[in-house]
Each structure stands twice: as structure tokens, then as C-alpha cells.
Amino acid sequence: MSVAETLDRVYEDLSPHIGDVLPEHVEAFWRDGFVQIDNFVSDELCDRVVEHFGDWTGIRFKSWPSDPAEQAKFKAAYEEAKKKPRWFFAIRQDDPWMFNYVTQRKFGEAVAKLLKLPSIKVLTETLHAKMPGPSGQSSSFDWHQDFTYLPIDRAQAAQTWVALVDITPDMGPMQHLIGSHRSMPGIRSGFGELAEDVFPELFEEYQATPLHGVPKGAGVFHHCMTWHASAPNQTDRVRWAMSSYRMSAKAIYTGADNLNTNGLGLKPNKMFDHPNFPTTYSEE
Numbered sequence: 001m002s003v004a005e006t007l008d009r010v011y012e013d014l015s016p017h018i019g020d021v022l023p024e025h026v027e028a029f030w031r032d033g034f035v036q037i038d039n040f041v042s043d044e045l046c047d048r049v050v051e052h053f054g055d056w057t058g059i060r061f062k063s064w065p066s067d068p069a070e071q072a073k074f075k076a077a078y079e080e081a082k083k084k085p086r087w088f089f090a091i092r093q094d095d096p097w098m099f100n101y102v103t104q105r106k107f108g109e110a111v112a113k114l115l116k117l118p119s120i121k122v123l124t125e126t127l128h129a130k131m132p133g134p135s136g137q138s139s140s141f142d143w144h145q146d147f148t149y150l151p152i153d154r155a156q157a158a159q160t161w162v163a164l165v166d167i168t169p170d171m172g173p174m175q176h177l178i179g180s181h182r183s184m185p186g187i188r189s190g191f192g193e194l195a196e197d198v199f200p201e202l203f204e205e206y207q208a209t210p211l212h213g214v215p216k217g218a219g220v221f222h223h224c225m226t227w228h229a230s231a232p233n234q235t236d237r238v239r240w241a242m243s244s245y246r247m248s249a250k251a252i253y254t255g256a257d258n259l260n261t262n263g264l265g266l267k268p269n270k271m272f273d274h275p276n277f278p279t280t281y282s283e284e
């Protein structure tokens, strides 16, 4: 039985813990290409999500320990977690509670309102745990759009990124190029090219948001065409955060390489007609 098929047994309505998108959020989203909604996920729900990621990855640390023996355990846990076949992607294929979490109707409704679409499917989820600076394992993201990584035929998708702990400016929060959802599709970064070299005009046309903290439970929603980046975590705390993508329920699968969709038997040029991709919100 797949994780999706066990959903009936684990279903828990988490809506009292999930916030709402208001008209001013929709306005900001279409003006800037992103919007941050504070208190979008309750602290209690954030803690439960971190626990599930801790169980799944074996990384159960909140900060860099001072004891060298604990530091060695931290490093070993991170090294082990990186060996997972899908790395930090697609936890819902392994954990029914996380399947239930990402398929909550309220998350679908939020993205339906932002994208002005009648029905929404969930596409991906990714753990964005940035390791503490002293671990030597903190990572950064070069400027990129997400659309070029998504195996979908239309840019009708938005990322829901949730700060699972309080994130200070020195923990590598995301920055966005304001208004850049109106730009053309760019590159898959991470393969040797930098957007600054390939598309220098982007950085003349769009201003980056200043580095700013993101409080625990804030939801940052960005359009899949919006350029964004993040610096390494310089603190001794783990920057626990996660993202998940929601898309038009009418999107077509392209077959492009993606750890959230590879190996599930999806057929290129067909719809996501598969239990791992339920329609989580529909106006009807």
C-alpha cells in the first residue's frame, strides 16, 4: 500500500493551525512575485513538522553542540541523511503524517487564492535545513527560479516556504528579486553557470529584498518564476525550514528530472493522475 493510500487512516484536520490568504496578500503576490504571511502555521504545528523531519533524516539537533562527541554525532547524522536516495526531497512518500500535512486543504486554498485558480494539486516538498556555520556544512542557493526545475508544462505554480524556527538575517533567509515573476524563464543554477553572468539585466531591472529575519510560522509564498537566492547560515543554530510546491490541478507532467516525481510511473504529457498528487483544493 502506498503512503497516499494509507491517508484515510492518518487523516487529521490541521486547519486550526493554518492561516488564511487575504486580498492584500494576493495584491502583494502579483505586485512583487512573493508575499510573506506571518503566523501562517502555528508554533505547535511547526514543532511537529520538525520532529517528523528529525525522525526521517536522523538529524535531531536544534543547534551546533559544544561537546566534541556531540559534534561528531551531528556531522555523522548529516552525512548519513545526505545518503538518502531522494536526499531531502519528497518526505510524503515515506511518512503518512507528512502526506497528510502537505495535502491539507487550507494550504491548497491559500495557493488557489494567490494564483487565482479554481483547483490545486500538491507537487513537491523539500526540507530546507541549513546546517550551522561551525559544522562546515551550511549551504547557499545561487539566484534561480523554481520553474526550470519543475516537471510541469505551465508556470501556474507557487512555492509555500515555511520558517519552522525563528530565522534571523544571519541564518541565510531567502531574498527575492522584487517583481521578477514577470521575467523570462532562466537557467537551472547549480550546474556551473550564474544568473549574474547569463542575465545581468535582471539585476538592473529588479531590486533584491534586503536581508531580513523570518519569524517561526511565517509562510513565504513565491511565484515559480520569481528569482530568489539565500546565503549560508552563519549562526550556531539549525535553520529549519521547508518548502512545498502547489500547482494548477490541470498541469501536465513533462517528464523532467525531479526527485519529487521520478520513479512514480508518471507519464510524460499526461496529467498528474496518481495517488501521490491529489487535488487538495477545488472551488466546487
Ligand SMILES: O=C(O)CCC(=O)C(=O)O
Pocket: 126, 128, 141, 146, 172, 173, 174, 228, 229, 230, 241, 243
Ligand atoms: O530555503 C532556502 O534558503 C532557499 C530555497 C530555495 O531556493 C528553493 O526552494 O528554491
